[in-house]
Amino acid sequence: MTLLALTGCGRSEGGATPGSGGPAAYPYKIATTVGMITDIVKNIAGDKATVEGIMQGDTDPHTYTPGRSDTLAFEKADVIFYNGLMLEGKMGDIFVKMAARKKVVAVTEMLAEEKLGDESYVMSDEAEHYDPHVWMDVQGWMRAVKAVAKALGEYDTKNASYYEANAAAYLKKLEQLDAYAKQVISSIPKQKRVLVTAHDAFNYMGRAYDIQVMGVQGLSTESEAGLKRINELVDYIVTNRIEAVFVETSVSEKNVQALVEGAAAKGHTVKIGGELFSDAMGAQGTYEGTYIGMIDHNVST
Secondary structure, eight states, X not given: OOOOXXXXXXXXXXXXXXXXTOOSSSSEEEEESSHHHHXXXXXXXXXXXXXXXXXXXXXXTTTOOOOHXXXXXXXXXXXXXXXXXXXXXXGHHHHHHHTTTSXXXXXXXXXXXXXXXXXXXXXXXXXXXBOOXXXXXXXXXXXXXXXXXXXXXXXXXXXXXXXXXHHHHHHHHHHHHHHHHHHHHXXXXXXXXXXXXXXXXXXXXXXXXXXXXXXXXXXXXXXXOOHHHHHHHHHHHHHTTOXXXXXXXXXXXXXXXXXXXXXXXTTOOOEEEEEEOSSSOSOTTSGXXXXXXXXXXXXXX
8 A cells, every 4th residue: 555644755855844944923824624634723723823724514525626715725824734545635736745845744644654453543445545534533533633733843843832732631522522422332232333324434433433334435435336335235224124324414315315215125114314424524613513513413313
């Protein structure tokens, strides 16, 4: 597998790292991609920086094409945070170019070298594509918080302790969230702990909270949902008497509806159990528009 790790990439011939000189003034500018990253960066950066999230609402990052205003936001930013592991598939070239002259941090790619037991923390599928949806495991996103705090401390060294303190306070909240997620999911009988959704965005959640996870599409929403896969899932749902399947806010529900209709044709009623947040959080200004609210909503649903 090839891993694009921009964390070691933006070095000039003279050996200096772009963005290592620190901010010229406060608040400095940070640009981010998906809302889950925007939220944790805001919590850690505090009043030292303004944070602009490029992807708003129920935007699907797998298929998102950056516009002129997005490129301009990245140009003006002193620091850029993005997810990596091909989540923002159509933006990779932009980040490679930007890394030559400013601090650009791929948050989840920094976790690829970490271990969970004997295995890499970052998961991959049968085709050896990395799974970018790390935020679905709260403990995984806690690692991302530490990565962001470290990166900001490296950029703005005189405020490193400030970022560490903010990260520590936020991590305490995430510890409580993780405990809540484990408690709620464990209340579901193990044989009923099956999550069927539109695409494979929930594998980290499955590993962390002991849920069997199945998606119609693969890791990216750009992958095609074949009739063979839909028929396989319909057979599984009918055979195992699965009671509910789930749609996602940022993905068309047509494939999940096909599962409902297919099961009905075989005499089994399966309902839409609710709408989950996968690649995007809720609307700005709402509880679900925060990372904590997003995960709370998903596990409760």
